[in-house]
Amino acid sequence: MEAEPKFFMEIHVENCGNCVYCLSACPFEAISQDPETKKVKVDPKKCVACGICYSACPSGQITTAHYNIDVLNSMLDAAVAGNPSTLVLSCRGSAPERRDVEGLWEEKELAFLSLPCIGRVPLQFYIRCAEVGLQKVHILVCEDEYCRMKKGSPVAQQKLEAARLMLEDLGYDSSMLDLKKGVVRAELDSNRCIACGNCVWVCPYHAPRLVTGTAAVDANLCKGCGICVAECPALAIRMKGSEHEELMKAVKELAAAPGKPKVLAMVCRWAEYLHFDRPVEGGALRVLPMPCSGRGDVLHILEAFRNGVDGVLLATCVDEMCKQENRGDKRAQAHAARARGLLRQLGIDGRMRVSAVTPKYLGQFESEVEAFIRELGAAPPGGGGK
Amino acid sequence: MKAGSNLEKVLSSGGFAVTAEIGPPKGADGEHMRHWARELKGKADAFNVTDNQTAVVRLSSMAGSIILLQEGVEPVMQMVCRDRNRIAMQSDVLGASALGIKNLLCLTGDHQTLGNLPGAKNVFDVDSIQELLLFKTMRDEGKILGADALTKAPQLFLGAAENPFGTPHEFRVHRLAKKIKAGADFIQSQVIYDIDRFERFMEDVRSRHLDGKVHILGGVTPLKSAKVAKYMKNKVAGIIMPDSVISRMEKASDPKAEGIRICIETVKQLREMKGVHGVHVMAIAWEEKVPEIVEGAGLLPRPVV
Amino acid sequence: MLQGRRRILVLGCDGCTQPPRGLREAQTYRTLLEMALGRKGGEVDCVAGTVSKQCDTALLAQNYPELVKGRDAVLSLSCALGVQLLSLQYPEVPVFPGQNTVFLGYEHRDEGWLREACQACGDCVLGETGGICPVARCSKSLLNGPCGGSHDGKCEVRDDIPCAWQLIHDRLRQLDRNEWIDGIVPPRDWRSSRDGGVRYQKKDEDWNEPARKEVKR
Numbered sequence: 077m078e079a080e081p082k083f084f085m086e087i088h089v090e091n092c093g094n095c096v097y098c099l100s101a102c103p104f105e106a107i108s109q110d111p112e113t114k115k116v117k118v119d120p121k122k123c124v125a126c127g128i129c130y131s132a133c134p135s136g137q138i139t140t141a142h143y144n145i146d147v148l149n150s151m152l153d154a155a156v157a158g159n160p161s162t163l164v165l166s167c168r169g170s171a172p173e174r175r176d177v178e179g180l181w182e183e184k185e186l187a188f189l190s191l192p193c194i195g196r197v198p199l200q201f202y203i204r205c206a207e208v209g210l211q212k213v214h215i216l217v218c219e220d221e222y223c224r225m226k227k228g229s230p231v232a233q234q235k236l237e238a239a240r241l242m243l244e245d246l247g248y249d250s251s252m253l254d255l256k257k258g259v260v261r262a263e264l265d266s267n268r269c270i271a272c273g274n275c276v277w278v279c280p281y282h283a284p285r286l287v288t289g290t291a292a293v294d295a296n297l298c299k300g301c302g303i304c305v306a307e308c309p310a311l312a313i314r315m316k317g318s319e320h321e322e323l324m325k326a327v328k329e330l331a332a333a334p335g336k337p338k339v340l341a342m343v344c345r346w347a348e349y350l351h352f353d354r355p356v357e358g359g360a361l362r363v364l365p366m367p368c369s370g371r372g373d374v375l376h377i378l379e380a381f382r383n384g385v386d387g388v389l390l391a392t393c394v395d396e397m398c399k400q401e402n403r404g405d406k407r408a409q410a411h412a413a414r415a416r417g418l419l420r421q422l423g424i425d426g427r428m429r430v431s432a433v434t435p436k437y438l439g440q441f442e443s444e445v446e447a448f449i450r451e452l453g454a455a456p457p458g459g460g461g462k
Numbered sequence: 463m464k465a466g467s468n469l470e471k472v473l474s475s476g477g478f479a480v481t482a483e484i485g486p487p488k489g490a491d492g493e494h495m496r497h498w499a500r501e502l503k504g505k506a507d508a509f510n511v512t513d514n515q516t517a518v519v520r521l522s523s524m525a526g527s528i529i530l531l532q533e534g535v536e537p538v539m540q541m542v543c544r545d546r547n548r549i550a551m552q553s554d555v556l557g558a559s560a561l562g563i564k565n566l567l568c569l570t571g572d573h574q575t576l577g578n579l580p581g582a583k584n585v586f587d588v589d590s591i592q593e594l595l596l597f598k599t600m601r602d603e604g605k606i607l608g609a610d611a612l613t614k615a616p617q618l619f620l621g622a623a624e625n626p627f628g629t630p631h632e633f634r635v636h637r638l639a640k641k642i643k644a645g646a647d648f649i650q651s652q653v654i655y656d657i658d659r660f661e662r663f664m665e666d667v668r669s670r671h672l673d674g675k676v677h678i679l680g681g682v683t684p685l686k687s688a689k690v691a692k693y694m695k696n697k698v699a700g701i702i703m704p705d706s707v708i709s710r711m712e713k714a715s716d717p718k719a720e721g722i723r724i725c726i727e728t729v730k731q732l733r734e735m736k737g738v739h740g741v742h743v744m745a746i747a748w749e750e751k752v753p754e755i756v757e758g759a760g761l762l763p764r765p766v767v
Numbered sequence: 768m769l770q771g772r773r774r775i776l777v778l779g780c781d782g783c784t785q786p787p788r789g790l791r792e793a794q795t796y797r798t799l800l801e802m803a804l805g806r807k808g809g810e811v812d813c814v815a816g817t818v819s820k821q822c823d824t825a826l827l828a829q830n831y832p833e834l835v836k837g838r839d840a841v842l843s844l845s846c847a848l849g850v851q852l853l854s855l856q857y858p859e860v861p862v863f864p865g866q867n868t869v870f871l872g873y874e875h876r877d878e879g880w881l882r883e884a885c886q887a888c889g890d891c892v893l894g895e896t897g898g899i900c901p902v903a904r905c906s907k908s909l910l911n912g913p914c915g916g917s918h919d920g921k922c923e924v925r926d927d928i929p930c931a932w933q934l935i936h937d938r939l940r941q942l943d944r945n946e947w948i949d950g951i952v953p954p955r956d957w958r959s960s961r962d963g964g965v966r967y968q969k970k971d972e973d974w975n976e977p978a979r980k981e982v983k984r
Contacts, residue, residue: 270819272784277876309787310817311794375791378798418795422803543907548954570914573906573924584907591911592954607954625915630936636948637912644951652915699918 081437084125085140089115092137101132103226124397125349125435126225127196131235141438142349143191148201155187156208163187163205166216167194167232168345169224169300170258172365176317180256181214192349192435195228195235202239206248219257222299224346224399229257260300260317260367266290268312275304275313278407280400301400302371303407318366323376330362331383337452340364340380341445342372342408343391346399347433348441361445368400369393370407377415377428387427387452388412391441394432405432427452464601464647465617467564468536469508471767472740473648473677478733479740480761481538481650481679482506482752484530486521495526498749499533505753506743507764508565510650513540517577524554527563538621539563542571547587548596552606555597559616567621567650568593591637591644594620598645620645625652626663627702635666638676648677650742655694655724656702657731664737673737680732681742684751685721688712722751722758729759768863772840773810775800777865778853779817780845785874785881788844788866790817796842796865814838821849827856835860871903889959889966895947897938904931910952912936 087098087107094114099107106122107129109115118129130140143151155163162183164171167190171177174188187210191197194217205213215236223229233255240250264275264284269291275284276291283297284304293304293313305313311320330340341363366372369392380388390412392398392405412428419426429451431444463470472479482502487494495511502509511526527537539558541551555566570590574582588596597620599607604615622641626634638649654660660680667673685691688711695703707724714720725743732738741759745751756762769775777800779793793815804811816834820826821843831853835841840861843850847868854862870883886903892910893900902908906924913932916923920933939948957963 268790270781270784270787270789272787272789274784274787309784309789309791310781311790374795375798378795378802382798382802418799422799424802570907570909570916572916575924586907586909587957588954589907589909589911590914591951595951595953623915628913628915628917629919629930630913630917630933633912633932633936633948640911640949640951699923700915 082439083120084142084436084438085118085130085138087116087118088137088139091135092116093135095134097132097134098129098138101128101231103128120436121396123436124225126193126228128225128228128231131196131198131231142435143196145198145200148197149204151189152204152208155189156210160185160187161211163189163210163213164216165194165213166190167218167228168192169218169222170260171216172317172345177216183212192346193225193228195225195231197232197235199235199239199242202253203242203246206243206252211252213253215253215255216258217255219259221296222259260315261295261298262293262300262302262304263314264291264293265312268310270310272309274307274309278307278403279304280403301368301404302366303368303400303403306371306373306407306411318371323364324379326362326364327376327379327385328383331385333362335360337386337449338384339387339389339445339449339452340385341389341391342366342369342376344369344393344404347391347393349435360449368404370400370404372408372411374411374415374418377411378418381419381424381426387429387448389445389448390428390430391444392430392432394434397434465564465619467508467619468767469538469565470619472507472765475767477765478761479677479679480506480743480756480764481508481510481740482743482745483510483512484526484749485512485515485746486523486526488518488520490521492529495529496533499530499535502749502752503533503535504764505756505762508536508538510538510540510567513542514545517544517572517574519578524558524563527558528561531562536565537563538565538567540567540569541593542569543586543588543590543593544571544574545585547585551593552596552600555600555616555618559618564617565619565621566597567623568597569623590622591640594622594641594644594646619647621648621650622646623652624649625700626660627652628700634663635670638667639670639672642672642676646676648679650679651681652700653681653683653744654728655707656704657728659702661735664735668737677739678737679740679742680738681744682725682728683744683746684725684748684755685711686748687717722754725755726758729755733759769840769842773804773812774837774839775813775842776834776838777813777815777842778821778834778844780821780849781817782820782822782845785872790815792844793817796844821845822852824852824856827852831857886960890956896935897942897944899931899935899938901931901935910955912948
């Protein structure tokens with residue numbers, strides 16, 4: 077019998093002033109107020125762990141395990157350790173990796189922090205940025221329509237305005253904070269496109285359309301999930317942040333690292349938050365974050381086994397959390413099944429695990445990884461790639 | 463008279479005809495056919511010899527029919543569309559007629575994937591209605607449809623099968639009309655357990671005046687057990703098995719005797735039905751019961767015409 | 768099938784997408800081949816490529832000669848048409864089929880199936896049967912209605928095959944076009960199909976207009 081899973085946040089109603097800012101801020105209507113007792117509570121089913129309520133609460137009565145102010149402060153300290161004067165704070169939806177912001181601003185030396193939704197960042201953090209001596213904080217949020225958490229970007233912008241005012245009051249230069257909006261979108265090369273219609277069919281947002289002789293992606297509708305990139309039979313679609321060649325390279329790097337068993341985890345960025353911030357130890361586990369678990373495709377899985385990886389874990393969102401209308405996890409399962417079948421033809425038992433996890437309950441990803449590693453250790457996979 | 467076969471004469475004279483089936487063996491075993499010919503002689507007006515029924519390889523219908531003829535028993539040769547193209551079919555018909563076979567039943571045939579050689583190639587050059595058309599042309603016009611005249615036309619009494627209980631329901635009487643137009647002289651129906659449904663079918667037939675154009679023989683098969691009855695209800699397409707029949711079989715102290723009794727009752731009911739001109743007794747793997755059934759329904763002795 | 772070959776070209780085809788078999792498939796199979804051949808030791812040099820269509824000599828000539836240089840086998844992912852034309856055009860390298868060409872069919876995306884719908888019989892009757900082909904979709908290619916094995920709209924061969932004649936009957940009733948239900952369709956001339964001999968069409972000077980073939984009856 078497993079222990080009751082621990083929900084990641086708590087509203088401390090005993091000291092809550094019932095201002096219901098959290099209730100009105102929540103984009104998913106997960107917080108409600110009891111009409112009689114006037115106490116607020118959160119519905120775990122509706123909550124998506126966006127963190128917006130955390131930054132909304134003016135009296136600090138919401139605690140969260142994900143990116144609370146203490147965590148954010150230590151992340152900030154680590155990021156500015158080399159004394160750069162500029163910080164880039166970006167949302168994982170539009171710029172999850174440092175290389176994704178290269179060239180967007182003039183400064184060469186940048187401290188970099190990427191979070192799942194900037195809307196969760198409380199006012200104190202921006203003040204702290206000034207306190208640690210930063211001259212500039214470039215905030216990169218997703219475009220409003222693009223925001224996965226529905227209201228994350230507008231909330232971040234509001235926080236920014238409030239932060240500027242407070243910085244002024246405290247005697248800092250309020251223009252040290254500025255904001256840009258970003259997106260990551262699928263880029264379709266018409267010259268390579270064979271007009272098969274697969275992307276049209278598979279896109280949860282109906283962004284691609286078939287026009288004469290090619291498909292074309294409506295940029296306004298594309299949410300950068302990458303499912304079409306994985307499904308395109310002509311490899312005609314690219315997407316920044318999860319380019320095919322980069323993923324292949326990452327796979328090879330894992331294979332070269334020491335440690336056994338080697339597990340490659342292809343993880344949806346929204347299914348698991350914490351691990352990205354922990355250093356990888358011993359080479360036994362390498363995490364490849366993706367905009368959606370449906371992005372990781374058969375070629376990457378095969379490449380992993382070919383290079384001596386012992387197991388591939390695909391971490392998908394749980395049903396109600398999948399931002400891609402449940403297609404992401406189905407695609408991941410289909411890819412795993414296909415890869416398994418192909419490897420079986422070679423007599424290779426490709427050990428794969430598809431795990432549905434959510435940041436709402438703590439420790440799920442770790443348990444899945446541990447269980448998988450135990451499984452691989454108990455019955456080592458036969459048939460190698462090399 | 464189209465062919466002057468015994469069956470034709472009985473039907474033309476307005477009598478209630480009886481046909482039965484002798485299933486050929488899975489071997490080059492002429493003795494099997496001879497045995498049943500002797501056992502059942504005189505118990506029916508003609509005996510169907512099936513053609514690789516359920517797509518299982520058996521002694522051929524033509525050979526089986528010839529053996530029956532040799533024993534002085536009249537055969538109804540069967541020919542399915544599954545295994546032969548129009549060249550082979552018409553060639554076989556000329557041969558059959560030359561050897562004295564007069565009754566010929568035209569059927570589509572069960573798909574070969576259901577039989578014991580599922581890898582065999584599909585023929586189905588023509589369907590059963592086109593088959594009737596071909597044979598009718600040979601008989602009445604003395605030529606091959608679309609080709610040469612024959613030196614001698616075959617003499618044939620042509621039959622077809624119909625399933626009054628199949629789907630689309632609405633289409634069954636329609637299909638019957640097509641078969642008649644294509645050349646069917648007599649029809650043997652799928653086995654009947656639900657006499658009321660069959661009566662409804664016959665109402666449709668009569669309302670279209672088809673009973674005056676073709677001789678319909680109702681099919682019957684005696685049940686051996688309640689298990690068989692249930693199997694037919696659930697697993698065999700195109701048979702309607704009323705729960706009342708299953709119930710009778712379950713409650714009977716001697717199911718086999720009950721099965722025979724039900725069969726005889728059905729035959730008697732068919733005799734009373736307007737537009738039904740005979741009965742076709744299919745006692746598959748139970749041929750020895752044919753005499754009892756025919757006698758029990760008061761249909762013995764068979765008329766000599 | 769590819770026994771003893773080490774320098775294989777896996778060639779995809781972008782000509783049709785049922786199912787897709789272009790560059791991605793070619794790379795997938797190349798990876799698998801390298802994994803399989805690599806285990807046996809020795810040098811392995813496989814490449815993956817694609818062409819827009821494998822069933823057209825002009826399109827093959829555009830890309831193919833460079834791709835095939837130095838290869839000791841080609842694994843073609845196209846349908847049988849491409850495999851055969853490749854073999855014809857480039858006889859020096861053995862060409863192997865990467866898949867079995869199974870049928871001519873259409874794809875229903877929502878319901879997720881590809882269904883056989885054409886037998887290339889050369890004498891199309893879809894206009895008379897309400898757009899449902901009795902030659903391809905009836906397991907017995909009947910032309911005068913269903914056989915006795917049709918039950919609940921399903922074919923006797925397998926439950927997942929709808930009875931074509933049930934479909935045709937329903938459609939013709941819906942369209943109130945009853946010629947093929949009421950009338951008798953005579954035996955068919957199968958010469959327009961493969962039964963008449965292997966088929967062939969010569970294209971005349973106007974490249975867009977295939978020569979009309981006279982069918983003698």
